[in-house]
Amino acid sequence: MVPLSWYIVLSAIVFSIGMFGFLVRRNLIIIFLSIELMLNAVNISLVAFSHYLQSINGQILVFFVITVAAAEAAIGLAILIAFYRNKPTVEADEINLLKG
Amino acid sequence: MKYVLIPLLPLIAFAINILFGRKYIKDKAHWVSVPAVIMSFILAVGAFMDVKAGKVININLYDWIVSGNFNVTIGFLIDRLTVVMLLVVTSISSLIFIYSVGYMRGDKGYYRFFAYLSLFVFSMLILVMANNFLLLYFGWEAVGLCSYFLIGFWFDRKSAANAGKKAFVVNRFGDFGFGLGIILIFLTFGSLEYLQVFPGAHSIVGQTLNIFGHEVDTITVICLLLFCGAVGKSAQIPLHVWLPDAMEGPTPVSALIHAATMVTAGVFMVARCNPLFVLSPVAMNTVAVVGGVTAIFAATIALVQNDIKRVIAYSTVSQLGYMFLALGMGAFSAAIFHLYTHAYFKALLFLASGSVIHALHHAKHDDEQNMQKMGGLRKYMPITYLVFILATLSITGIPGLAGFFSKDEILWRAYMGGNLGKFLWFLGTTAALLTAFYSWRLIYMTFHGKFRGTQESERHLRESSPVITVPLMFLAVGAVAAGWVGIPPLFMEHGDRIGAFLAPVLGHSEGHGTHAEEFMVLGASIAVALGGWFIAHRMYIKRPELPQKIMDKFQPVHRLLFNKYWVDELYDKTIVQPLLKGSEKVILGIVDAKIIEGVVNGVPALIGAFSRRLRRIQTGIFSYYGLVMALGALIIIGTMIFLK
Amino acid sequence: MSVPQFFFGYFAVMLIGLSIMVVTRKNPVHSVILMLVLFVHIAGVYLFLNAEFLAAIQIIIYAGAILVMFLFVIMLLDLKKEVTERRFLKPWPLGLVVAGTFMVFITAVLGKLTVFPEPGKYSIDRIQAEGMMMTIGKVLYTEYLLPFEIASLILLVAIIGAIVLAKKRLE
Numbered sequence: 001m002v003p004l005s006w007y008i009v010l011s012a013i014v015f016s017i018g019m020f021g022f023l024v025r026r027n028l029i030i031i032f033l034s035i036e037l038m039l040n041a042v043n044i045s046l047v048a049f050s051h052y053l054q055s056i057n058g059q060i061l062v063f064f065v066i067t068v069a070a071a072e073a074a075i076g077l078a079i080l081i082a083f084y085r086n087k088p089t090v091e092a093d094e095i096n097l098l099k100g
Numbered sequence: 101m102k103y104v105l106i107p108l109l110p111l112i113a114f115a116i117n118i119l120f121g122r123k124y125i126k127d128k129a130h131w132v133s134v135p136a137v138i139m140s141f142i143l144a145v146g147a148f149m150d151v152k153a154g155k156v157i158n159i160n161l162y163d164w165i166v167s168g169n170f171n172v173t174i175g176f177l178i179d180r181l182t183v184v185m186l187l188v189v190t191s192i193s194s195l196i197f198i199y200s201v202g203y204m205r206g207d208k209g210y211y212r213f214f215a216y217l218s219l220f221v222f223s224m225l226i227l228v229m230a231n232n233f234l235l236l237y238f239g240w241e242a243v244g245l246c247s248y249f250l251i252g253f254w255f256d257r258k259s260a261a262n263a264g265k266k267a268f269v270v271n272r273f274g275d276f277g278f279g280l281g282i283i284l285i286f287l288t289f290g291s292l293e294y295l296q297v298f299p300g301a302h303s304i305v306g307q308t309l310n311i312f313g314h315e316v317d318t319i320t321v322i323c324l325l326l327f328c329g330a331v332g333k334s335a336q337i338p339l340h341v342w343l344p345d346a347m348e349g350p351t352p353v354s355a356l357i358h359a360a361t362m363v364t365a366g367v368f369m370v371a372r373c374n375p376l377f378v379l380s381p382v383a384m385n386t387v388a389v390v391g392g393v394t395a396i397f398a399a400t401i402a403l404v405q406n407d408i409k410r411v412i413a414y415s416t417v418s419q420l421g422y423m424f425l426a427l428g429m430g431a432f433s434a435a436i437f438h439l440y441t442h443a444y445f446k447a448l449l450f451l452a453s454g455s456v457i458h459a460l461h462h463a464k465h466d467d468e469q470n471m472q473k474m475g476g477l478r479k480y481m482p483i484t485y486l487v488f489i490l491a492t493l494s495i496t497g498i499p500g501l502a503g504f505f506s507k508d509e510i511l512w513r514a515y516m517g518g519n520l521g522k523f524l525w526f527l528g529t530t531a532a533l534l535t536a537f538y539s540w541r542l543i544y545m546t547f548h549g550k551f552r553g554t555q556e557s558e559r560h561l562r563e564s565s566p567v568i569t570v571p572l573m574f575l576a577v578g579a580v581a582a583g584w585v586g587i588p589p590l591f592m593e594h595g596d597r598i599g600a601f602l603a604p605v606l607g608h609s610e611g612h613g614t615h616a617e618e619f620m621v622l623g624a625s626i627a628v629a630l631g632g633w634f635i636a637h638r639m640y641i642k643r644p645e646l647p648q649k650i651m652d653k654f655q656p657v658h659r660l661l662f663n664k665y666w667v668d669e670l671y672d673k674t675i676v677q678p679l680l681k682g683s684e685k686v687i688l689g690i691v692d693a694k695i696i697e698g699v700v701n702g703v704p705a706l707i708g709a710f711s712r713r714l715r716r717i718q719t720g721i722f723s724y725y726g727l728v729m730a731l732g733a734l735i736i737i738g739t740m741i742f743l744k
Numbered sequence: 745m746s747v748p749q750f751f752f753g754y755f756a757v758m759l760i761g762l763s764i765m766v767v768t769r770k771n772p773v774h775s776v777i778l779m780l781v782l783f784v785h786i787a788g789v790y791l792f793l794n795a796e797f798l799a800a801i802q803i804i805i806y807a808g809a810i811l812v813m814f815l816f817v818i819m820l821l822d823l824k825k826e827v828t829e830r831r832f833l834k835p836w837p838l839g840l841v842v843a844g845t846f847m848v849f850i851t852a853v854l855g856k857l858t859v860f861p862e863p864g865k866y867s868i869d870r871i872q873a874e875g876m877m878m879t880i881g882k883v884l885y886t887e888y889l890l891p892f893e894i895a896s897l898i899l900l901v902a903i904i905g906a907i908v909l910a911k912k913r914l915e
Contacts, residue, residue, distance in 0.1 A: 002752045007793075008854040010756045014763050016847035021767025023727050023839035024832045029772040029818055031723075033779055036810065037763055040786055043798075051793040055864035056871075056883050062798055063884070066805055067895040071902030073810050077817045078909035084821050085912075093833055096720030723833055730842050737849050 007048035015041035028090040032076050039069045103157060103178055106143045106186065107225035109136040114218040121211025129211035130201045133218045137197050140221070141190035148183040152601075158231055158295060165234075169290065177231030177294055181605045184436060184598070185228040185368055188443045191578075192360045193221045195571040199451055200352040202567035203458060213253060213350065220246035224361050228368060233282045233292040236369065240278065240333065243362045244271050250357060251349040263345040270342040274332015281325030284309075288318055298375040305379055323376055323383030327390075330366030334420045336394045341668055343417055347409040351454030354409060359416050359450050360443040367423040367439050371432045374606055378430065385520060388428020392514075392524040395421030397665070399534035403541070404651075404661045407469045408453045411542050415495070416446055418531055422510050425524055431513035432606035433599045437586045438506035440598070444578030445494040445503055448487055451572055455484045455564045456546060460557055471545040478547040480561040483569045485547050487576040492543055494579040496536040497629045502583035504625075507532065509586060509596075512621050529624050536632020544640035590618055751792065758785045770831055776814050783807045794868055797876050 018041060021034030043062045050058025080090065089095070113136035117129050125132065150157070160175035178186075197217065204213050223246055227239025244267075252264030282292065288304055289297045301319070308315040330336070335343035346358045357363070370377060370387065377383055395418045402414035419442050426435035459481060460468040478485040494501040497508065511532075514525040551558050563569065587595030594600070639646045651658050663669070745753075762782040769775040783806045790799035833839070871879050884892055 001746065002748050002792075005854065006752060006756070007789075009851045010759060012847055012850035012854060013760055016843045016850070017760070017763040017767055019730065019846060020839055020843035023723060023730060023843065024836035025723075025767060026830060026833055027772055029814065030767065030769070030775050033772075033775055033814065034767055036779070036806070037766060037782075040783070040806075044786065044789055047790055047793045047795045047798060051795065053864055054867050056866045056879060057864075059795055059798055059880060060883060060888050062795075063801070063880075064891060064895055066801060067899060070805060070810055071898050073813060074902045074906040075909070077813060078906035080817065081820065081910045090821060091829070092723045093721045095722070721833070724835070727835065727839055727842065730839075730846070734842060734845055734849070737846075741849060741853060 004048060004052045008045055011041045011045035011048070014044065026091045026093055028080055028092060028095075031092060032073060032080075035076075036069060036073065039065055102143055103147055103159065103176060103229075104161065106140050106147065106190070107222050107229060109140050109143075110218040110221040110225065112136065114215050114222060117211050117215035117218065121215055125211050127205075127210050129214040130197065133214040134194075134197045134201065136218065137190065137221055138194050140225070141187075141194045144183070144186040144190045147178055148187055151178060151180055151183045160231070170286070172232055172234045172292055174235060175231040175293075176229040178229060179605050180602050181368075181371060181436065182228055184440060184602065186225065188440050189221065189224050189228065189361050192443050192447050192575075193217075193356060195574050196352050196356045196360075196447065196451065199355075199454075199568055199571040200350075202565050203352055203454055204350060209253065213250075216246055216249045216253070217353070217356070220250065220357060220362070224365070227365055231294055233285055233294075233297070236372075237279065237282055240329065240365060240369075241275065243357070243365060244268065244275070244333070247271075247346070247353075247357050247362055250353040251346045253349055253353065257348070260348040263342075263348040267342040267346050270339050271332045274329045274339055276328070277325045278329025278332075281322055281329065284318075284322050284325060288322065294372070298373075301375045301379055317380065317382070319376060320380040320382045323373070323380045324386060326373055326376075327370065327383060327387055330370050330424075331390065332366075333369075334363050334366030334424070335417050336366070336390050336421065336424060337397055338667070340394060340398065340417050341671060344410050344413040344664070347407070347413050351409070351450060351457060354413070355447045355450035355454065358413065359446040363416065363420060364423070364439045364443065367420065367427065367435055370424070370427045371436055371606060374427075374432045377427070378607070384428050384430065386428070387424050388514075388517075388520065388524055391421045391424025391426070391428055392527040393421070394418065395425060396527045396531040396534070397421075399531040399538065400661055401664050402538040403534060404658055406471050408456065408471050408474070408542065408546060409450070409469055411471075411538060412446070412449050412453060415449070415535065415538065418535060419446065419495070421531070422507065422528060425514060425528060426510040429510075429513050429517045429521055429524070430607075431510065433602040434506065434509040434513050436602060436606065437598050438510055441494070441502035441506040441579075441582045441586075444575055444582045445491045445501075448491040448572065448575040448579045449495070451568075451575065452484050452488045452491065455481065455568055455572065458564055458568070459484075459561050460553065471542065473553040474546045474551070475549040475553075476547070476551040477561065481547075481563045483563055483572065487572045487579075488543055488547065490576045491579050492539045494583075496539050496632065497532060497625050499626060501580050502578070504629075505583035505586045505588070508622060508625050509588065509599075511625055512588070512618060515617065515621050525621070529628055532625060533628035533632045536629045537636050540633050540636035541640055544636060548641060549644065588618075590615065590622075748792070755785055755789050755792070758782075759789070768831070772818050773815070776811055776818065779814075780807050780811050783811070794871070797880055 015038050018034045018037035021037065022031055025031050025034065043065055046058040046062050046065070048058075050056065050062075083095070084090065087094070110133070113133040116132050117125060121129055147157070157176065157178040160173040162174040163171070164174045165172040197214075200213065200217065204210055207213065220243060223239050223242030225239075227236060227243060230236040230239055248264045248268045251267050252261045254260045255264075285297060286292055288307070289300055291297060304318055307318045309318045309321055310316075311321070332339045343358060343363065347354050349358070377387070398414045398417035398421060402411050402418065405411045405414065419438070423435045423438050423442070426432070426438060456474070456477060457468050459477070460474070490501070494503040497504040507528075511525055511528050514521045514528055517524070551561070586598045589596060639650075660666070759782065762778055762785065766775050766778045766782060769778065783802055787799040787802040790796070790802060866879065
């Protein structure tokens with residue numbers, strides 16, 4: 001029998017890797033992939049809790065997370081395309097219009 | 101709710117003029133302010149009717165400060181004392197506003213003048229209508245601020261700007277004490293509302309306060325601190341120095357603020373706090389002595405001044421001294437009565453002198469207020485001359501006119517007040533002699549004899565326009581008739597209607613003197629009034645060379661008086677110069693050069709250096725922001741884990 | 745080591761390895777392909793946890809829809825030169841430290857999680873008797889009806905928003 005904590009630790013590791021990717025990658029597409037990775041890491045822990053607590057709510061929550069992830073990816077990539085038209089780059093450190 | 105409009109209308113006029121005056125209203129500013137003040141006057145008459153019918157209005161409009169047990173509301177108390185003040189303030193303001201239309205015409209700050217004047221009326225009305233000490237203090241400071249604005253109205257004149265500053269700073273001294281007094285009232289009574297403080301005043305008699313190891317009577321301390329404020333605002337010794345300098349302001353301002361209303365705020369405040377003052381004989385005697393000494397002190401200075409407005413200014417200080425003398429003798433209603441009559445005849449004197457100055461505005465600037473350069477104006481300005489005579493008759497106490505009744509009431513009450521009272525009566529009567537002398541001297545120097553100015557300015561001499569003379573005539577009626585509401589019982593049963601009217605608030609004054617004594621006091625007053633007139637007439641009409649001779653003979657005395665007892669110089673040497681020297685050393689040398697300069701230059705340098713580094717954080721790259729955010733989340737999680 | 749533990753070990757190693765690969769590949773196309781493999785493995789984990797419906801959705805939506813969209817975008821944006829450039833931002837060691845510390849914190853706290861509260865009513869037997877779809881459907885359309893509708897609204901907004909954002913200005 002696999003203890004719950006193993007799943008949680010797995011989830012934490014995958015989440016941290018996603019976080020690392022989000023924080024340090026330059027390529028925007030990979031940054032988006034990292035976000036998806038983090039969401040999936042959370043999903044793993046949700047499903048694990050759902051299974052071990054014998055509660056269906058966790059799975060429902062994953063359902064919603066997938067919905068939001070899909071929406072987020074769609075909008076994010078759309079912004080990326082719109083941005084690419086103005087400035088042909090997908091490098092995070094070249095997108096510095098926020099600079100004061 | 102109509103009572104709220106009394107102060108609100110001038111405030112609205114102020115807001116309109118100050119916001120839109122510069123661009124849109126310009127020289128039509130009086131169309132905003134004058135109707136507002138006249139409406140206030142009409143409403144004040146309405147309030148007077150209501151109060152006369154026996155109502156006392158106490159309304160709380162708004163919770164201003166609610167903090168623990170410190171509760172202050174914005175609320176109005178309209179009782180008999182308040183309505184008298186309301187009538188005085190609004191009626192005089194209305195007339196002076198109309199006068200200003202003529203006097204200030206063509207001034208480049210016309211809209212500004214009416215804006216400030218409206219603000220002043222608002223503040224003054226708040227001051228008299230307040231139902232608690234903090235709102236009173238608000239009005240008190242607001243009138244001071246307006247006074248500062250208006251003294252320095254012609255701020256491009258250095259002396260005017262300086263006079264404004266002087267008035268402001270000198271008033272700080274008094275207001276500091278006043279503020280402390282209010283704090284002490286709150287600490288003692290736990291409230292600032294009049295209607296909670298005054299009824300509880302009896303309960304703290306005998307309570308003492310430890311100040312630097314000395315046990316002091318609490319109520320005496322409160323009263324003396326409050327009186328500090330009154331001394332500053334009403335220009336009593338030793339804080340009288342600002343009022344004569346305040347004459348740098350336009351003449352309507354001198355009339356309204358520095359004669360009729362604001363400077364009497366101190367008198368009003370002491371009268372308002374009479375339930376406190378009557379419990380402290382020490383405070384009462386202090387008030388009386390300060391008043392009496394100021395009355396004669398200022399009168400002696402006025403004897404030799406040559407600036408027409410300064411003479412009247414010292415006269416104002418002297419008359420305010422009378423009011424405090426009355427307050428100190430417990431004759432609160434007599435003080436308010438004198439305040440009320442004084443407002444009319446003193447405003448009249450100022451406005452009439454303004455009319456003279458206006459006629460002389462083609463003279464050199466230094467000469468237009470100098471009586472040495474006037475003379476013979478009566479044939480050019482008959483109306484001004486006439487009202488000047490009426491005002492002078494009134495102030496010198498010629499029987500039948502306003503000043504006679506109120507001044508006589510004060511002197512009579514002083515006479516009845518024991519040994520100290522007799523002494524103060526003597527001071528007051530002597531001051532009355534001096535008052536008569538300098539008032540007539542002013543008239544003779546200005547209106548009689550031959551014109552001593554340049555031919556150029558003589559050609560332009562003419563009577564002022566009706567917009568100036570009509571308010572003068574109205575005020576002249578007041579200066580003559582205002583006293584008829586306070587005829588002493590000696591002449592007319594129930595003649596002292598104003599005393600009876602104010603009795604519920606200010607207490608009734610009962611006399612102990614005989615008729616013979618009363619006639620003696622009366623006779624002395626009339627004698628000195630006529631005596632002063634006679635001396636002035638002799639010196640300035642019959643033998644015009646006499647003043648110069650006397651001046652030469654009593655050179656030191658003249659110099660002493662002419663230089664106003666060197667009080668300004670004394671303050672300059674003892675307070676201003678050491679302060680300047682000290683601050684030059686400390687502030688300029690150390691604070692300014694080292695600390696301020698250091699801070700001023702150092703902080704931007706520091707910020708610059710810091711932000712040059714800090715700016716790198718603001719890269720505009722969202723990943724870095726995310727990094728910092730993650731770091732923050734990490735710190736929060738870490739703290740939660742390790743603090744557990 | 746029991747069979748489930750062996751399989752968990754396999755999935756765990758694969759997931760961690762694949763995710764490291766995903767975030768470190770130079771070419772985004774490689775990342776997306778690896779992500780596809782990773783999603784399949786996550787679906788496997790779901791199966792182990794008796795969540796077969798979610799496993800199916802994971803493959804269909806993530807692998808079938810979202811990743812395809814990623815690929816489309818990569819193809820759409822001609823990204824040849826990016827492949828040759830730096831992969832990481834300059835302060836990447838800091839990011840590594842932050843993410844590493846984060847991982848340590850989370851595992852330190854949650855790794856010791858053994859206390860189980862009262863088990864819920866959805867035991868494996870019950871789900872088996874009722875059927876997975878039936879169980880989720882019942883809960884989703886009763887208890888979670890409002891969030892479900894909101895989710896559909898979010899998707900609608902995303903569709904419209906994506907079209908509006910991505911379309912060329914017609915002028």
